[in-house]
Amino acid sequence: MWLLDSTNHQSLITNHISLAAFDFSVFLRPSPESALNNLSYLLVGLGWSLLLALGSWVVAFVVGSVVGVMRTLPGRILPSIGACYVELFRNVPLLVQLFVWFFVVPDITPILGDWFKQQVPPIWQEFIAGTACLGLFTAARIAEQVRSGIGSLGTGQLGAGLALGLRRRQVYLLVLLPVAYRILIPTLTSEFLNLIKNTAVASTIGYLELAQRSASMAETTARVYEAFTAATLLYAALNLLVMFLARALERFTALPGFLGGDK
Amino acid sequence: MISIRNVSKWFGEFQALKKCSAEVHKGEVVVICGPSGSGKSTLIKCVNGLESFQEGEIWVDGISVADRKTDLPKLRSRVGMVFQHFELFPHLSILDNITLAQCRVLGRSKKQAVEKAVQLLELVGLAEQKPKFPAQLSGGQQQRVAIARALAMDPIAMLFDEPTSALDPEMINEVLDVMVELAQSGMTMLVVTHEMGFAKRVANRIIFMDRGEVVEDRPKQTFFENPETNRARQFLSKILTH
Amino acid sequence: MAFDWSSIPGSLPILWQGMIVTLQIALVGALVGILLGTLLALLRLSPSRLLSWLSAAYVTVFRSIPLVMVLFWFHLILIPLVVGLLFPGKRLELGFITALTAFSLFEASYYAEIIRAGILSVTKGQFNAGLALGMNRRQVMRLVILPQALRRMIPLLLTQAIILFQDSTLVYVINLDDFFRKAYNVGNTVGTLNEMILFAGAVYLVICTLASGCVRQLHRKLTVPAREIA
Numbered sequence: 001m002w003l004l005d006s007t008n009h010q011s012l013i014t015n016h017i018s019l020a021a022f023d024f025s026v027f028l029r030p031s032p033e034s035a036l037n038n039l040s041y042l043l044v045g046l047g048w049s050l051l052l053a054l055g056s057w058v059v060a061f062v063v064g065s066v067v068g069v070m071r072t073l074p075g076r077i078l079p080s081i082g083a084c085y086v087e088l089f090r091n092v093p094l095l096v097q098l099f100v101w102f103f104v105v106p107d108i109t110p111i112l113g114d115w116f117k118q119q120v121p122p123i124w125q126e127f128i129a130g131t132a133c134l135g136l137f138t139a140a141r142i143a144e145q146v147r148s149g150i151g152s153l154g155t156g157q158l159g160a161g162l163a164l165g166l167r168r169r170q171v172y173l174l175v176l177l178p179v180a181y182r183i184l185i186p187t188l189t190s191e192f193l194n195l196i197k198n199t200a201v202a203s204t205i206g207y208l209e210l211a212q213r214s215a216s217m218a219e220t221t222a223r224v225y226e227a228f229t230a231a232t233l234l235y236a237a238l239n240l241l242v243m244f245l246a247r248a249l250e251r252f253t254a255l256p257g258f259l260g261g262d263k
Numbered sequence: 264m265i266s267i268r269n270v271s272k273w274f275g276e277f278q279a280l281k282k283c284s285a286e287v288h289k290g291e292v293v294v295i296c297g298p299s300g301s302g303k304s305t306l307i308k309c310v311n312g313l314e315s316f317q318e319g320e321i322w323v324d325g326i327s328v329a330d331r332k333t334d335l336p337k338l339r340s341r342v343g344m345v346f347q348h349f350e351l352f353p354h355l356s357i358l359d360n361i362t363l364a365q366c367r368v369l370g371r372s373k374k375q376a377v378e379k380a381v382q383l384l385e386l387v388g389l390a391e392q393k394p395k396f397p398a399q400l401s402g403g404q405q406q407r408v409a410i411a412r413a414l415a416m417d418p419i420a421m422l423f424d425e426p427t428s429a430l431d432p433e434m435i436n437e438v439l440d441v442m443v444e445l446a447q448s449g450m451t452m453l454v455v456t457h458e459m460g461f462a463k464r465v466a467n468r469i470i471f472m473d474r475g476e477v478v479e480d481r482p483k484q485t486f487f488e489n490p491e492t493n494r495a496r497q498f499l500s501k502i503l504t505h
Numbered sequence: 506m507a508f509d510w511s512s513i514p515g516s517l518p519i520l521w522q523g524m525i526v527t528l529q530i531a532l533v534g535a536l537v538g539i540l541l542g543t544l545l546a547l548l549r550l551s552p553s554r555l556l557s558w559l560s561a562a563y564v565t566v567f568r569s570i571p572l573v574m575v576l577f578w579f580h581l582i583l584i585p586l587v588v589g590l591l592f593p594g595k596r597l598e599l600g601f602i603t604a605l606t607a608f609s610l611f612e613a614s615y616y617a618e619i620i621r622a623g624i625l626s627v628t629k630g631q632f633n634a635g636l637a638l639g640m641n642r643r644q645v646m647r648l649v650i651l652p653q654a655l656r657r658m659i660p661l662l663l664t665q666a667i668i669l670f671q672d673s674t675l676v677y678v679i680n681l682d683d684f685f686r687k688a689y690n691v692g693n694t695v696g697t698l699n700e701m702i703l704f705a706g707a708v709y710l711v712i713c714t715l716a717s718g719c720v721r722q723l724h725r726k727l728t729v730p731a732r733e734i735a
Binding site: 087088090091092093094095096097099100103104107108193196197198199200201203204211214215218224225228231232235236239 | 566569570571572573574577578581582671672674675677678685689698699702703705706709710713714717
Binding site: 165 | 308311313335336337338339340341342343344346348350351352353354363364367368369395396397398399412413416
């Protein structure tokens with residue numbers, strides 16, 4: 001496992017302090033970790049971060065919507081199951097959940113676990129565990145938002161749909177969710193931004209995403225300052241890009257005259 | 264057509280409806296009035312099963328609403344309902360608001376549904392508005408669209424739940440005019456409203472409710488000229504002097 | 506596969522040491538975070554363009570970087586740099602100081618947003634009413650706005666503290682032995698890694714569920730008078 005151990009630490013500090021000037025050329029030097037130069041090495045890491053975020057988002061969006069809808073249904077059982085899901089995934093630290101998915105689950109899953117440990121290449125093991133973890137963790141947060149989004153539409157829209165003879169399932173799919181998602185675009189955007197940031201936690205299981213690669217570049221090149229600055233700027237750039245795309249999506253789905261509020 | 268028999272409903276400890284009974288025959292217009300919190304809206308929502316009730320029974324065209332075996336969506340598709348806050352679907356155009364249930368519930372083709380919608384929009388005087396979205400229309404226009412949306416299902420009866428009480432005063436009449444026209448065309452209607460002018464013009468009977476009870480149920484002349492109970496008299500004097 | 510829980514009772518004292526580290530990080534992070542966050546929020550809302558911009562920049566920078574990355578920065582660059590300047594030539598154990606500083610400064614940016622929203626939720630009318638009584642801006646803020654805002658914010662501040670308590674597990678990346686890291690180490694040494702991970706997860710689950718339950722109760726209590734006034 002990479003991570004920063006303290007033996008290197010002191011030498012890195014001395015290096016860092018003696019070489020105060022920012023050295024751009026380090027990015028063009030070949031990376032000892034791969035056939036690429038250091039900049040490309042980081043960019044590939046950004047790609048893995050983004051891939052993990054997108055994969056997790058699919059899981060989070062689907063599971064979160066289902067759990068969120070469950071919490072708005074009549075009766076006792078389904079809403080309680082939804083509530084338990086949210087409590088469970090919100091009250092265990094992300095890092096612990098990740099270790100559960102990466103270490104524990106493959107060990108206790110009969111047949112499939114052995115296949116996972118023996119046949120799946122390490123990078124994909126890390127990716128799959130990361131996707132399951134971040135996806136289901138983020139789902140709990142999305143569920144709360146979907147629930148409050150549907151709640152904010154009030155019972156009137158549900159009643160109107162039912163009164164027309166639509167089945168409950170149809171009312172959710174044709175009316176409540178399409179409107180709720182539109183209202184939720186800004187909050188879902190910030191959830192996605194959180195998700196991107198959380199992908200850095202996958203560095204702890206050795207997933208070579210951006211943060212992990214910046215740490216390893218810092219270690220191999222002894223240019224800590226450059227490596228971390230580059231990674232930080234790449235995260236910020238990705239942030240900006242996502243916000244820009246979300247604004248575009250918001251404009252694209254906006255309803256004439258409708259401000260996302262009440263009547 | 265609609266038969267409400269001894270219906271009682273509790274919200275926890277609070278009894279919202281106390282043994283309410285009422286009949287609406289085919290072609291009749293029945294107005295329910297009463298002070299706020301008297302259970303009118305709850306009662307009318309029981310008729311198409313939007314609210315459940317614990318005791319009594321309601322029959323619509325020979326089908327029991329409370330019967331677990333009843334296909335409620337099917338029953339509701341045959342009874343139109345208009346809400347206080349319109350409840351148009353904000354993400355659909357006016358046209359799509361009216362065609363959605365026709366296609367998804369009645370299985371009509373898009374072409375049939377659009378034809379029907381256009382015809383009804385002309386009836387309520389809003390044919391030009393069909394590509395717009397609900398939020399672009401005034402309250403009165405939205406409510407007329409909501410009436411058209413309900414009529415598009417070719418209902419056997421219409422329920423109105425305070426259709427004008429969320430409207431600005433200058434928009435009330437455009438909605439009432441449509442409702443009067445509908446009444447005169449022979450539609451069976453159950454209407455919760457404070458609009459006594461409307462009641463005087465087209466209602467056959469008036470039901471007066473107070474504190475969850477049906478206090479009076481009488482032909483409109485006798486109700487207005489000679490209310491039986493003190494409660495009704497007080498209510499009328501309050502509402503008519505305004 | 507069967508679980509072997511037998512190593513847990515014997516390792517409780519070690520785990521408790523880790524829990525103390527965890528609690529210290531969470532407590533200091535929350536307290537300093539709230540103080541600094543309040544300051545940042547006030548600067549953000551101050552009439553000075555420069556101060557407002559600086560505060561906004563601080564918050565934006567911290568909120569757009571992963572916590573792991575922030576910990577890297579503090580661990581390998583900022584703390585060594587500052588300590589190197591203040592105590593040249595000394596070799597100090599910096600992990601704990603790094604964690605305390607990083608979490609305090611990082612959480613401040615999140616607290617700042619909560620507190621700013623809380624202040625903005627008190628209406629402009631209240632502000633004007635204070636001014637009309639002859640108070641100056643600072644008095645209105647201190648005597649009228651903040652007491653109302655804080656009351657509304659307490660549940661959110663506490664919820665953020667629970668999140669901080671959970672996020673403190675990320676000191677894993679700077680090799681600091683908090684509760685989870687201790688559990689992980691014990692599991693690794695004894696060969697009961699799965700059991701220790703699950704046990705640690707269960708401990709966090711119980712603590713956080715209880716804590717968030719309390720916050721919810723408190724939220725209900727705090728909102729009752731508001732309803733009566735309305």
